[in-house]
Amino acid sequence: MRIKSLFFILCLFCMNVFAQEEALTSALYDSYTVYKETSLNKRRIKHHELQPLITAYRKNPRFTVKTVGQSIEGRDLNLISIGNGKTNVFLWSQMHGNEPTATQAIFDIFNFLESTDFKEEKRTILNNLTLHFLPMLNPDGAERYQRRNRLGIDINRDALQLQSPEGRTLKRVRDSLQADFGFNLHDQSTYYNAERTNKPATISYLAPAYNYEKEINEVRGNAMKVIAFMNKIIQQYAPGQVGKYNDDFEPRAFGDNIQKWGTSTILIESGGYSNDVEKQEIRKLNYVSILSAIYTIAKGSYTDIPLEDYWEIPENDRKLFDLKITNVNYKIFDKPYTLDIGMNRLEVNREDYNSFWYSSRIVDQGDLSTYYGYETLDATGYTIREGKVAPETIKIPSQLDEQTIVSLLKNGYTYVRCTNIPKDWDSSPLPIHLIGKTFKVPEFLLEVGVNPTFLLEKDGAIAYAVINGFLIDLFDNSKALYFIFNNAMLFR
Numbered sequence: 001m002r003i004k005s006l007f008f009i010l011c012l013f014c015m016n017v018f019a020q021e022e023a024l025t026s027a028l029y030d031s032y033t034v035y036k037e038t039s040l041n042k043r044r045i046k047h048h049e050l051q052p053l054i055t056a057y058r059k060n061p062r063f064t065v066k067t068v069g070q071s072i073e074g075r076d077l078n079l080i081s082i083g084n085g086k087t088n089v090f091l092w093s094q095m096h097g098n099e100p101t102a103t104q105a106i107f108d109i110f111n112f113l114e115s116t117d118f119k120e121e122k123r124t125i126l127n128n129l130t131l132h133f134l135p136m137l138n139p140d141g142a143e144r145y146q147r148r149n150r151l152g153i154d155i156n157r158d159a160l161q162l163q164s165p166e167g168r169t170l171k172r173v174r175d176s177l178q179a180d181f182g183f184n185l186h187d188q189s190t191y192y193n194a195e196r197t198n199k200p201a202t203i204s205y206l207a208p209a210y211n212y213e214k215e216i217n218e219v220r221g222n223a224m225k226v227i228a229f230m231n232k233i234i235q236q237y238a239p240g241q242v243g244k245y246n247d248d249f250e251p252r253a254f255g256d257n258i259q260k261w262g263t264s265t266i267l268i269e270s271g272g273y274s275n276d277v278e279k280q281e282i283r284k285l286n287y288v289s290i291l292s293a294i295y296t297i298a299k300g301s302y303t304d305i306p307l308e309d310y311w312e313i314p315e316n317d318r319k320l321f322d323l324k325i326t327n328v329n330y331k332i333f334d335k336p337y338t339l340d341i342g343m344n345r346l347e348v349n350r351e352d353y354n355s356f357w358y359s360s361r362i363v364d365q366g367d368l369s370t371y372y373g374y375e376t377l378d379a380t381g382y383t384i385r386e387g388k389v390a391p392e393t394i395k396i397p398s399q400l401d402e403q404t405i406v407s408l409l410k411n412g413y414t415y416v417r418c419t420n421i422p423k424d425w426d427s428s429p430l431p432i433h434l435i436g437k438t439f440k441v442p443e444f445l446l447e448v449g450v451n452p453t454f455l456l457e458k459d460g461a462i463a464y465a466v467i468n469g470f471l472i473d474l475f476d477n478s479k480a481l482y483f484i485f486n487n488a489m490l491f492r
């Protein structure tokens, strides 16, 4: 027996310091669906959707739930705590109302903590740490799916003035906990990439500076080490898709000040991931990496990570388009020119802020060789052709089946006149624009700011259509149009 346990201890010493963390990370990734909080399954989540979940934790003796403040419109801000350890870890999410990814991940983490699995790892976490979560710090912004709060200010520029009740709550909670670690959880634009690569910055990190000199003390150094640890995790599941934010000091920001007040502060920004519009894969990466980070903080093993690992994370850049078309011919006054075109699909909130439709824009054209696209087409040899209004007017949209639409596009028509467009439609669900009885389509121009709508012709045949920034391959029968397409425009 004694020999056996001695052997076990020796084995433990032989193991790579991070082997246990790595094993936990893979187990968390593989078992994720068990813990995913399925009632929160899209980005436009609202405060009232969180309340039944929080109420359940109020009744759960392992959790402590305290109402720590209220938003301007009177929505409760709740702090949910668990654990008995000396080290306080404070995590807050969604101080920008339209940045919900980590809020969802927090409820996944609660499901994990509440379950009876991973006993050993959870004992390590909860005996060494007390975890405090403040999900959805800006519920009024979330209600309208907007960045700012009801006062119209950016809470993340209110750390000094403390005019917003949400900002005051954040400061008061931080001060009362004197938290050792802080996780400042945000979303960033999906157009960020890891510098000089076509990889989206799916996750970006920052250990914010606490002064203009950008000095590194132990507090900030510890944040950098935990970030370096998390970067290694994300690299396994989204290789090359991590960026590091510029660390210029912003004296008004919470992250910078919380670092200054003595809490090792880790900024996490959830960005883009190919074909993950609702960011559910990124939410999973949040869950896995934050829980793994919590585990390494509990074990203290992050202290062995060299600071250089932090600086090796590539810088964030903003050089992605949703669609990039390169080397296309464009004729103006009958003379041909060669251009690249960058297009983005911009979300327009519906009135209830529960869903959205796309209104796309050309955002740049010319030499875009330093830019990248989630989707790209090399259009060498193709010429841009203007889309016309179909000669036949239809009564109702259902007269257009897929075959008819493909045939219209191949014949150079990108608009269909329709006499009875349903009143409640804000956009065309078909892969072709719908226009009202008298609408006049403006003169075709290829320029920044316009809706990307045109056809690509080669040897007299139209091979591709770009409708509202979505690329349609007219000769690819393998893909059903309706599935690769979200919406076209509707002009009454």
Ligand SMILES: [Zn+2]
Binding pocket: 095, 096, 099, 186, 187
């Ligand atoms: Zn933010």
